[in-house]
Amino acid sequence: MTTPFEPASPPQEIIPLCVPSIRGNAWDYVKKCLDTNWVSSVGPFVDDFEKRVAEYSGADFAVATVNGTSALHVALLVAGVEPGDEVLVSTLTFIASANAVRYAGAIPVFIDAEPVYWQMDPQRVRDFVEKKCELRQNQLFNKETGRRVRAIVPVHVLGHPVDIQAIQEIARQNNLIMIADAAEALGARYRGQAIGQFGDISCFSFNGNKIITTGGGGMLVTNDPAFAARARYLTTQAKDDPLEYIHNEMGFNYRLTNLQAALGCSQMEELSSYVEIKRGIAALYRDAFADVDGIRPMIEAPWAFSTFWLFTILVDPDRFGMNSRQLLRELSKRGIQSRPLWQPMHRSPSFAYLSPANCPVADHLYAHALSLPSSVDLGAGQHRVIEALRDLSRRNTVIAR
């Protein structure tokens, strides 16, 4: 019973976009680090975490890093990317993918997305390679810039795998190393197989908003023992003599700590169920929006098993009655956090020094996409999101009038 003195509607809890879910053995494992004094960048949990991620992602080797960005950076160095090289990167991505290329002194070449699953478009890659480049002594060169093209970094955007085989084939034919940015895609599969077994190297992130978290952390996985050894060397300051501290080249302090890896081990035990929960969230959203005019939910390719990291919709302003940013503000008023996709890299002021790229699909997706709350612990909050969005749709507004 409400009295006249109570507010008409009590303040609602804010539903965040995506927050971690800490469960299971996390406390136990972290406490073990504290109790044994193994808290830093050496320790049994680091090795164990690497083993677990390698196994889960279908790769032979894994090297843990302080975050996903450093995993990408080291992957590029391991791939032999040198200053002045060009590297093909998805334009529709979080900026870390492109920044890593820049850290290696290389020049990103941005590739547009395809419009159906929003991933790097293999046809655009082929067009670039065939129209703009030539092979000289089995090395690909950009005919316009004269630069060597060394690697390709497709991103599994929002946890949905790119068409790996199509891109891998182009990479093989042109001697490009393929480094997949799988930061959002741990647990995803391509034609039934874990994504870590494709390409030369895959990189994961365990940032707080990713599918599992170590607070901050990353990992690169590969089937190539030489790549793995080189990555381990570079991430631990390139130490050539552990007693005399002799270093033959420049390395990095990129090694994950045992404390973080302990959390990671516990999270790996939850991963399968998290992926199932995320897929369940996606299925519920998809059903709920099937009859909402002007909302197009993301879909899954027949050959894909997506993690549905952040469930994302496209908002058609004419049919829905408001655009994606207006919807974001309306949801925010109702205590619901949502977010557009990232400004595509070819539009980023931080890459304004590059020659302009034409990526109309990414532009379209950026204008219309909105990611909805997708936390593993979202639970009944999802019904509030669905109701809010259905209420805001033009059809409901018209009926209400």
Ligand SMILES: *Cc1c(COP(=O)(O)O)cnc(C)c1O
């Ligand atoms: C999160 C993310 C990264 C970076 O990972 P960090 O661990 O935050 O450094 C890189 N690429 C993509 C696509 C990401 O979503």
